Amino acid sequence: MVPAVSLAPSALPRPGQYVGGEWRNASGAGQETVLDPATGAPLGAVPNAGPADVAAAVAAARAASDAGGWAEATPRARSEALYRLADELSGMVARLLDVVVAETGCPVRLARSQQVELPLRHLEYWAEAARRPELTGRAPVVTPRPGGPATLGAWAVRREPYGVVAAITPYNFPLLENVMKLGPALAAGNTVVLKPSPYTPYSALLLAEAAERAGLPAGVLNVVTGGAEVGAALTRDARVDLVSFTGSDAVGAHILAAAAPRLTKVLLELGGKSALLVCADADLELAARIGARNITTHAGQGCVLATRHLVHASVLPEYLDRLAAAVTAVRVGPPRDPATGMGPLIRPAAVERVAGYVAGAVRDGAGVLTGGSAPTEPTGGFYYRPTVLTGVGNDWPVAREEIFGPVGVVIGFGSEDEAVALANDSAYGLAGHVVSRDAGRAFQLAGRLRTGTVDINGGPGYTNPDVPFGGRGRSGLGRENGAEGLDEYTQLKTIKFHGG
Ligand code: NAD
Numbered sequence: 001m002v003p004a005v006s007l008a009p010s011a012l013p014r015p016g017q018y019v020g021g022e023w024r025n026a027s028g029a030g031q032e033t034v035l036d037p038a039t040g041a042p043l044g045a046v047p048n049a050g051p052a053d054v055a056a057a058v059a060a061a062r063a064a065s066d067a068g069g070w071a072e073a074t075p076r077a078r079s080e081a082l083y084r085l086a087d088e089l090s091g092m093v094a095r096l097l098d099v100v101v102a103e104t105g106c107p108v109r110l111a112r113s114q115q116v117e118l119p120l121r122h123l124e125y126w127a128e129a130a131r132r133p134e135l136t137g138r139a140p141v142v143t144p145r146p147g148g149p150a151t152l153g154a155w156a157v158r159r160e161p162y163g164v165v166a167a168i169t170p171y172n173f174p175l176l177e178n179v180m181k182l183g184p185a186l187a188a189g190n191t192v193v194l195k196p197s198p199y200t201p202y203s204a205l206l207l208a209e210a211a212e213r214a215g216l217p218a219g220v221l222n223v224v225t226g227g228a229e230v231g232a233a234l235t236r237d238a239r240v241d242l243v244s245f246t247g248s249d250a251v252g253a254h255i256l257a258a259a260a261p262r263l264t265k266v267l268l269e270l271g272g273k274s275a276l277l278v279c280a281d282a283d284l285e286l287a288a289r290i291g292a293r294n295i296t297t298h299a300g301q302g303c304v305l306a307t308r309h310l311v312h313a314s315v316l317p318e319y320l321d322r323l324a325a326a327v328t329a330v331r332v333g334p335p336r337d338p339a340t341g342m343g344p345l346i347r348p349a350a351v352e353r354v355a356g357y358v359a360g361a362v363r364d365g366a367g368v369l370t371g372g373s374a375p376t377e378p379t380g381g382f383y384y385r386p387t388v389l390t391g392v393g394n395d396w397p398v399a400r401e402e403i404f405g406p407v408g409v410v411i412g413f414g415s416e417d418e419a420v421a422l423a424n425d426s427a428y429g430l431a432g433h434v435v436s437r438d439a440g441r442a443f444q445l446a447g448r449l450r451t452g453t454v455d456i457n458g459g460p461g462y463t464n465p466d467v468p469f470g471g472r473g474r475s476g477l478g479r480e481n482g483a484e485g486l487d488e489y490t491q492l493k494t495i496k497f498h499g500g
Helices: 051-067 075-090 093-104 108-129 174-187 202-213 228-236 249-262 284-300 313-328 348-363 416-424 439-448 482-487
Strands: 017-019 022-024 031-035 042-047 135-137 141-143 151-161 164-168 191-195 221-223 242-246 265-269 274-278 306-312 367-370 387-390 407-413 431-435 453-456 490-498
Touching: 017 051, 017 202, 042 202, 051 164, 051 191, 051 221, 051 228, 075 093, 075 108, 075 174, 075 202, 093 108, 093 174, 093 202, 108 174, 108 482, 164 174, 164 228, 174 191, 174 202, 174 242, 174 482, 191 228, 202 221, 228 249, 242 249, 249 265, 274 284, 274 416, 284 306, 284 313, 284 407, 284 431, 306 313, 306 416, 306 431, 313 367, 313 387, 313 407, 348 387, 348 407, 407 416, 416 439, 431 439, 439 453
Parallel strands: 164 191, 164 242, 191 221, 242 265, 274 306, 274 431, 306 407, 387 407, 431 453
Antiparallel strands: 017 022, 017 221, 031 042, 135 151, 141 151, 151 490, 367 387
16 A cells, blocks of 8 residues: 655745756656655656766756856845845745755754755855855055066956856755755856755745746746756766765765866765764763764765764763663654654665665674664655664774764773774774863864864854854765855956056
C-alpha cells in the first residue's frame, strides 16, 4: 500500500524551468520522482532539464550579465531587489515549511528555524550587504617622475562581479544552501543559474516563484532541475564564470576537474568528519548533549556535524553513559510531529549506506552502545536509529569517511597532544568542537585544529550569515558568508590615474 501523501499538491510549485524570467517545460529525458522520505510516497515528478534548457539558462544569465543592468545597478537598487525577494519569501513561510519538511524529511521543530527562518535571515543579510560600496579608496601618493618634478598619482580599487555563477546545491538544507549562494552572488552583481538537488527541487522552484513576483530582472536568477548530468553541463559551459558548489567531496573533485580546462573559478563547500574534543574538565552533561545533537540533527545529514567524539580517558566511561542516555532520549518519528527529534534519511540508499558502515564496524569488533538498526516504528519511511559505536580506531572507515547518517564513534585519548593529533588525522577539515570549562584552554585547542570552524562548548548552534564558513583539505576551497564570502563572488580591478 502506498502511504498517503503528506502535503497538499497545491502547495507544490510548478515543476518547470525558470529561464530568463519565464517558465518553460523541460526538454530533457525523463523525470525525477520526488519522494517524501518520511513515508516513501511520491510527492510529485519533476522533469529533468535537457542540454537545451541548460544552454538557454546560461544564455539568459550571460545576456543579463553582459547587458550590465544588474552588475552596474546602484548598490541600493540591488539591495532593494533582494529585500523584495526576502519579503516575498517571508510571505510564503508556511508553504515553504510544508514543502521543505516534505522533501527533506527534516523534523518540523528543526526545519522551522534552520530550514526556513535562517535562510530568510541570510537573505536579508545579503540584501543589506549589497549596499557595500564597490570602490575602495586608497590614499593618493606622490609618484616621482624620473628627471622631473614630482607627480601626484592615485588609484581606485574596484570590486566587480565575475559574471555568470552556476550554483549547484545538495539536499540536506536546500533553501539555506540555495540562499547562501544566490545571496552573495546577486548582491555582488552576478547573475545566477541555480541547480538544486534532484531530491529537493521544490524549495528552489518556490525561490524562483518568489523572484518572479519580486520583479528580479529577467535572467538574473534562473533555475534548472535535474541530476548529475545537468550539473555537469553547467560546469562545462564556457559562458559560466564561476561554479559555486556545495555537496560531497567526490562530486567536488569532479567539478574541479571539469572546470580545469577553462580555468573557471570554483568554490567548493564539501563534506566533513569533524571531531568533538571532550576535555577532562568538561561539563559532561553539556558534552553529552552536544554529542547527541551532533549525531541526531537531521539524522546526521549535516556537513558540520561532529561524528568523531574524542574523549579524555579519565571521563570516557561517564561520557559514554551520558551520551547513551542523551541519544536514546531523542525521539525518532515522523517529521511533522512536533515531538520528533530525529526524522528519516533522504532515500533508501542512504539507509543501506549507514547500515553497511555499521555492519562493517561491528565485523571489525566495534561495540554498539546505542542503535545499530532501523527502528520498528515508524514504518514506510527511510529511518535508522541513532547509533554510537565504541572500540573503534581512528583509522577505521567509520572514523575516516563521511557516513552522512546518524552514526557517531567514540575514541579515548590520554593527552591533549594526542587529541589534537587524532582530530587532525583526517582528510577533511570542515569543523571541530571543544568542550572544556576552561575557555582559554579551549581557545588554544581550537587554534590547533586544522578546520575552517571550531565551536567551543556548543557554539551558537547555527550558521551565522556574517562569519566566514568553509573547510580545508577535502572539505573545500573558499569561504561562504560574511565580507569574505561576498568577496569570493567579486574580482578586483585597479584603475590608476596620472596626476598630470
Ligand atoms: P552530492 O555531492 O551527491 O550532490 C550535490 C549536487 O551536485 C546535487 O545537486 C547533484 O545533482 C549535483 N551533482 C552530482 N554529480 C555532479 C556532477 N558530476 N557535476 C555537477 N553536479 C553534480 O551531495 P548530496 O548527497 O546532495 O549532499 C550531501 C553532501 O553535501 C555531503 O557530503 C555534505 O557534507 C555536503 N554538504 C556540504 C556543506 C558545506 O557547506 N560544506 C553543506 C551541506 C552539505
